[in-house]
Amino acid sequence: MKKLKLALLLFVAVVAASFTLVTSEKGYEIGSIATDFTLKNIDNQIVSLRDMKDAKGYIVIFTCNHCPYAVAYEDRIIALDKKYKKLGYPVIAINPNNPEKQKEDSFEKMQVRAKEKGFTFPYLFDEGQKIYPQYGATKTPxxxxxxxxxxGNVVKYIGAIDDNHADESAVKEKYVENAVNALLNNKEVSVKTTKAIGCSIKV
Amino acid sequence: MILNFYKFIVLLVTLLLTMLVSAQKVVSKPLLTYEKEGIKLNSYNYSGIEHLFHQKNDTTYVVNFWATWCLPCVEELPHFEKLNQKYKDGKFKMILVSLDFPKMAESRVIPFIKRKDLKAEVVLLNDPDANSWIEKVNKDWSGAIPATIIFRNEKRKFFEKAFTETELENEIKSLLN
Incomplete structure (x- = not known):
């Protein structure tokens, strides 16, 4: 009987492990618990989500210097941080690219770009590219x-910032704003996932 | 009388089929045609190119999504161009869908086509509401480029990655007659 229990336990463990494996390959889905991280910010300080004690949540954005789609959204990302940091949802930007493959995305160039644009949020470097695969990010932004x-930190929305990268004035759906507004009002996020064109992450 | 009725039905069905087939061949009107240095570049919204993905014939189609600023795209394009030259005289059609911003059409895309001497057909996709069409191209596409879809009739393969020449040729061969 004991042996049977042990076998059963082992079976459950193997099944659970295989499921975990599948999840980690594909990244997070809505409802997943997101990992915290310890990454270097452009000011050389180390940043983790847990350090932001007053936050009710986070707008984590994988973005970078070189990608024209990311550049097109820089001003809108700053505006999101300005609007929602004080409401408890700060922006945390992470550059997932390997600077050996994309020179414009080096730590030094991140510092330059953040200064030029006056980023109001942490702009972190995913050194060794360990965090973006856990999230399942495939592109920037x-x-x-x-x-x-x-x-823990529950994933509530995955996708694009809004529905028009090219022209902010032509935006019809502000996906991120709508999602954060819903969370701030204790409501269900209505559009939970969206897709957009972006630059593949350079490994 | 009954015979006539059957004839009528057959005629009607033939007519409808002809209409359907010819409708599929209609090339949609571009949003804009950019022209510079003797090279023409048509831009479309998604509905203007959607028919490409629903071709039901013996031709093997290769549709690649790229942009001039996308380094892995630019690196793999010579393989596409080379294989297009190799297979274009058979039942084979390649379309390179540029996702460059429209304001770059004349300043970057056309000069790029000229510099790289691209002979495969290039179109510019100008449809910013990508969430409305990415999954129509393929449900597995996250939206990252480069991305390539290779298909013949119902056989369809999708890749969100950059190719080597050998890899691309093997995939093309796997679908060719």
């Missing part, structure tokens, strides 16, 4: 909105 709960 790629947004993950996390809600801080007692179970």
């Amino acid at each position: 790629h947004v993950y909105i996390l809600e801080k709960t007692n179970k």
